[in-house]
Amino acid sequence: MRLPFVLLTLATLLSACQTQEFALRPIDGSRPVRAVATTNFVSDLVQQIGGERAQVTGLMGPGVDPHLYKASAGDVRKLTQADIVFYGGLFLEGKLVELFEKMPKAIAVTDTIPRELLIAPKGGFEGTYTYDPHVWFDVSLWAYTAEAVRDGLSRVDPAGAGYYAKRTQQYQARLRELDAWVKREIERIPPQQRVMVTAHDAFSYFGRRYGLEVRGLQGVSTVAETGTRDVQDLAAFLAERGIRAIFVESSVPRRSVEAVVAAVRSRGKELHIGGELFSDAAGDPGTPEGTYIGMVEHNVRTIVSALLGGEHP
Template sequence: MKGNRLYYILGIIMILSIITACNSDVTNDEGADVIQVTATTGMIADTVKNVGGEHVSVTGLMGPGVDPHLYKASQGDIGKLDQADVIFYNGLLLEGKMQEILEKMGKHKEVIALADHMNKNNLMETADKQIDPHIWFDVKLWIQATEKVKEGLMQVDPTHKADYEQQAAQYLEQLKELDTYASEQLATIPEEQRVLVTAHDAFGYFGRAYEVEVVGLQGISTASEYGLKDVKQIVDLLVERKIKAVFVESSVPKRSIEAVVQGAKEQGHEVIIGGELFSDAMGSPGTKEGTYIGMVRHNVDTIVKSLK
């Protein structure tokens, strides 16, 4: 196992050594050069676009339905990373299989892990002492991430500092409105019914921020396994608390949640799948759910509709 991993890293280094750093210039409508940005997740890519505006060309590596916990960089991804002026990623091992590649990239260009710059007191720790990487589910934390994006862009492109500050301020106002919306809408669910059951434990920050009890079948990473004991524990919870809906995730197979629904049915308790939530990936480009704000609003509305 360790040998395979070593060969994988060595292979990546060899690819890096033969990729040319030369890259055709990209310009905006006015003919000015733009900053080349590569972001790992869709949430980060969308935030960079909002802060950077016309001064950035953003490439996102992980599209709709992609699980970052299990994602492996392709040769094409290495090229996109190598050609970037700045790379933004989540950190806290969300991009587990890419971590070493990103760290190596950081030795010769600006590579910024958004979560690494947050106050550690604001981060959540799981029972097995892992730090939860799903920071985007607390909009207040994502406001901090947006500030770091602004700082990173200003560092590599100080010429447009004023524009980045202005565009970030506008986007931050939208995020503050989103945070208020989530709080107000979720508060309409009676407290005893405010229980969110999903395939994996991605919504811990969401639950803490908006006073929702969160239960995940798997751990914080989809790489973790679940067994019959885990299913039974959740089924017992559903039956005992008379919870009427559970949720699937766009980036996680449905079979785990379907097993929970079937288990509850066998105990005489009907549970529905309340809808699909976006957890580790956003929706398709061009849709409301294909933006960070639209994704969060969709999740809030879906939860409220099913649990209220």
Template sequence: MMIQAKTRLKGSVQRLALTMLVVLLSACGASGAATPEGEDKIKVTTTVGMITDLVKQVGGGHVEVTGLMKAGVDPHLYKASHGDIELLEKADIIFYNGLHLEGKMAEIFEKMAKSKTTVAVTDGIDRSKLRTGAENGMDTEYDPHVWFDVKLWMKATEAIRDTLAEQDPEHAEDYRKNAEAYLGELTKLDEEVAAKIRSIPEPARVLVTAHDAFGYFGDAYGMKVMGLQGISTASEAGTKDVTDLRDYLVANKIKAVFIESSVPRKAIDAVIQGAKEQGHDLTIGGELFSDAMGEEGTPEGTYIGMVRHNADTIVNALK
């Protein structure tokens, strides 16, 4: 009898232990602890920092964003690496600028568009509002630097909002609210920049940079813009470009020119030296962000911070 009782007790203990183990394992599975963090987020891969920041602002906590081009990178000359291709292939959505900004990646985007949502954020902008290459001596190609007109960049914000809402309808209302709030900030930014540029005496509102990236900025805020290179840095400034610009600056007594964070300053230095030889002192008015934003974690590492930095730098140099 004693042996039988011990045997029954031992069996009960084993069954209890097994039951507890099953319950524990079930609890672990139910808690989601084994689910990789961010697995349920929309994976987005972008090109330039201005688009990366837009997706973060509109997508909020529902998206996981990876930008290919960091601070100081020239998108006109950028070539995708094997790692970039992997990031593009793993993405749920790809956002890029279009208008030939990422010229060397055009075929990649065409290929990706066959298997996943691939969006040029400038596609929804009325073509009549775009600057053409003819204005810059480059046939009929559109100028891709639309982010320098804040109002036009609002259209890019709307394109990202609509794409995310369609791809992830469960969080569509969040995307709309985030976009509405951000568009409000952009409206204030547009007004702020316009007021700052108006503070510069009109004859001094001449913006000279290494390449013609600021045409939209000039049109939107009333500045004459001159660049040594065309709208793409793939073209190089020649001797005539340098001497023509030098002569204009000397004749009009322009006192400052600007370098860009993503473009070598060699050609601008040649203009400064040429003006000096003509008895006219030109200074570097500061560094502007054109095709790339500032370092991540800095004010200039956001679109709004970048535009504000540029406006302040221009005003301080020319006012």
């Protein structure tokens, strides 16, 4: 049986990565840097730092689950034509990791985050996960990733190093303001109601940073399936605590969340779907939610409103 074209091409790429074909080579600054990024919020990060000196192409759009993403033939062309590639790292892009780790011009934006700040419980996570990759939900951690982009762009475009450094400082200042705003908003929720339940366990960093108890039906990756026991156990917890809302995610099917709502109501308690959160992908291009900052703001407003029983922040 012949391998499908894309798999064959990726195998060829892996072999080519052993040569200088995928080395990071400086450009002369006469044109924008051709940068490729994986998730759309990584694309936004690169554009925020690269500004007019970078032409950013994304592989994954809104609603795309990076845990399950498989490269297309078009993606292969984008990667080969790029001057530099940025990806999330920490095995977020599970099926592309082997390729990226052998590609010298591919940079994991999470590499600049001190490892002692990452979530790594005893025994690790399922499969290949050593650390929880969902670092962007802690805004203070996401600020570190701007430095990885700054350094990568400066290597490929040395003439723009000062430009990238200035934009990094400006963007990190905006993120510090965002981090403080998120803290203030979450503190409006009564402590007993600070319980956040979603389709998969993507919000642990958010809970740790901003003081919420976080639960997910699935694990860190969306590869695992949700069982009936998982639904019933979670429903019992929510009914006992009197939690008002559970959330769906833009990149994860909502059927499991709906099953939890039905199980809670069968216990004579009321539970609502509090709204849709952006988890592993940002929103549509050209909308506020299509940027990292807009994505965070949307999530926080949705969470606070739902857990306060519908009051708009």
